[in-house]
Amino acid sequence: MHQINVGEDLRERNREIAAENHEMLRRHGVFSLNIMSAPGAGKTSLLVKSIPLLKDKYRIGVIEGDLQTTRDAERVGALGIEVHQIQTGGVCHLDAAMVHSALHQLDLDLLDILLIENVGNLVCPAEFDLGVDARVMLLSITEGDDKPKKYPLMFTESRLLILNKVDLIEMVDFDIARARREAMDINPRIEIIELSCRSGAGIEEWTGWIEKLYSESGVE
Amino acid sequence: MHEVSVMSNLLEIVTATADREGAGTIDVIHLRIGEMAGINFDSLEFAFEILSKGTKAEGGRLEYERVALMGRCSACSSEFHPEDLVFRCPECGSGGVEISAGREMEVDYILLDEEGS
Ligand SMILES: Nc1nc2c(ncn2[C@@H]2O[C@H](COP(=O)(O)OP(=O)(O)OP(=O)(O)O)[C@@H](O)[C@H]2O)c(=O)[nH]1
Ligand SMILES: [Mg+2]
Ligand SMILES: [Zn+2]
Numbered sequence: 001m002h003q004i005n006v007g008e009d010l011r012e013r014n015r016e017i018a019a020e021n022h023e024m025l026r027r028h029g030v031f032s033l034n035i036m037s038a039p040g041a042g043k044t045s046l047l048v049k050s051i052p053l054l055k056d057k058y059r060i061g062v063i064e065g066d067l068q069t070t071r072d073a074e075r076v077g078a079l080g081i082e083v084h085q086i087q088t089g090g091v092c093h094l095d096a097a098m099v100h101s102a103l104h105q106l107d108l109d110l111l112d113i114l115l116i117e118n119v120g121n122l123v124c125p126a127e128f129d130l131g132v133d134a135r136v137m138l139l140s141i142t143e144g145d146d147k148p149k150k151y152p153l154m155f156t157e158s159r160l161l162i163l164n165k166v167d168l169i170e171m172v173d174f175d176i177a178r179a180r181r182e183a184m185d186i187n188p189r190i191e192i193i194e195l196s197c198r199s200g201a202g203i204e205e206w207t208g209w210i211e212k213l214y215s216e217s218g219v220e
Numbered sequence: 221m222h223e224v225s226v227m228s229n230l231l232e233i234v235t236a237t238a239d240r241e242g243a244g245t246i247d248v249i250h251l252r253i254g255e256m257a258g259i260n261f262d263s264l265e266f267a268f269e270i271l272s273k274g275t276k277a278e279g280g281r282l283e284y285e286r287v288a289l290m291g292r293c294s295a296c297s298s299e300f301h302p303e304d305l306v307f308r309c310p311e312c313g314s315g316g317v318e319i320s321a322g323r324e325m326e327v328d329y330i331l332l333d334e335e336g337s
Contacts (some may be wrong), residue, residue: 002334004241006327009232010226092222124222127258127325152305153258156319185306188315 014128017096021103021131028108030061031219032116033210034130036092036154037138044072045197046138046206047115051079052205057111058214063102067095072117082106085115093124096131113214126153133217137171140165141174145208148182155186159192161207167196224261226325227267231275234330239278244330246277250331251284254324289322 009015025032026092035043044064061082064073073085074133086094099116106114116132118125137158139147142165148155155161161183163176176194183190193209195202230249238246249268253259265282272278283293291302291310300309307317 001247001331003329003331004237005329006233006237007329009324009326010229010233013229076257091225095222095225123258127222149305153256155257182305184315185304185308187318188308
């Protein structure tokens with residue numbers, strides 16, 4: 001028996017493809033976001049609420065990652081924008097290769113902003129870089145304020161945390177100050193927006209955040 | 221279950237290495253998994269049992285060591301273990317902390333059987 005040192009990261013292949021995706025999106029002047037959360041935190045609702053505020057100014061495209069169904073793609077497609085569906089067939093996250101083939105099927109020259117809704121899962125999507133400009137996560141206040149310390153990885157990877165469903169604050173036992181504090185323990189640079197897809201509170205702060213990053217990214 | 225996609229990637233790496241070395245079988249695959257890596261070793265082992273069938277790794281053993289979580293301060297360069305996941309430098313208070321260890325998900329080494337070479 002002899003020992004061979006390998007020293008290879010199991011995410012390396014994904015990283016290479018993510019870098020290709022990033023280069024490809026940049027070449028076509030597309031700014032992109034990867035939107036992640038546990039199932040049902042409100043990713044699709046957020047897209048449906050905010051795209052109407054952006055679509056007159058920017059050409060928006062969406063990639064919908066879903067385990068099985070096309071329901072979310074239909075909800076977003078009803079807004080009259082380009083939607084590409086990825087059915088992962090049981091895989092708990094999108095990876096760079098799935099997004100890569102989707103990018104080849106979209107006409108990137110016709111887009112300014114690409115929004116990617118990841119599969120609903122609070123852990124796995126965080127390990128798979130897709131090659132986007134920034135990652136955004138949603139935590140709905142019905143999930144519990146202990147989530148940052150229980151599932152730290154996604155908080156580490158996200159540039160923005162959206163606390164969604166704040167319209168339900170009277171109904172649930174969720175300490176917003178604690179969630180903010182613990183998210184910032186894990187990632188002191190994370191930005192936080194409190195929002196409700198139901199009441200519309202915070203939606204303009206979110207679209208403003210996208211516009212700010214879009215202009216800072218230098219895509220044209 | 222991303223352990224399945226991670227495992228197919230892993231098997232590609234180790235079988236290519238075994239081929240290159242002219243080895244017959246892979247007896248041990250030793251992994252390094254960070255405290256904060258988003259992967260579950262039991263699911264990985266389960267995926268290994270299934271996916272290694274018919275490869276040079278079939279019948280081999282998957283083992284791993286945990287790598288402790290460490291942060292490095294970008295301001296003063298001190299290294300520390302973030303107690304209770306607080307990524308703030310205990311020396312200078314800066315929030316500019318990078319994770320320097322604890323996210324590993326890698327094949328460290330493999331043990332090959334000479335037979336077949
Ligand atoms: N009260 C309240 N309900 C909301 C809010 N946002 C979303 N919901 C509801 O939460 C449920 C899930 O919302 P979705 O937008 O489908 O969540 P998702 O994250 O896309 O879900 P998956 O794609 O299945 O992971 C739906 O019933 C929404 O109507 C909110 O701000 N307030
Ligand atoms: Mg959805
Ligand atoms: Zn410091």
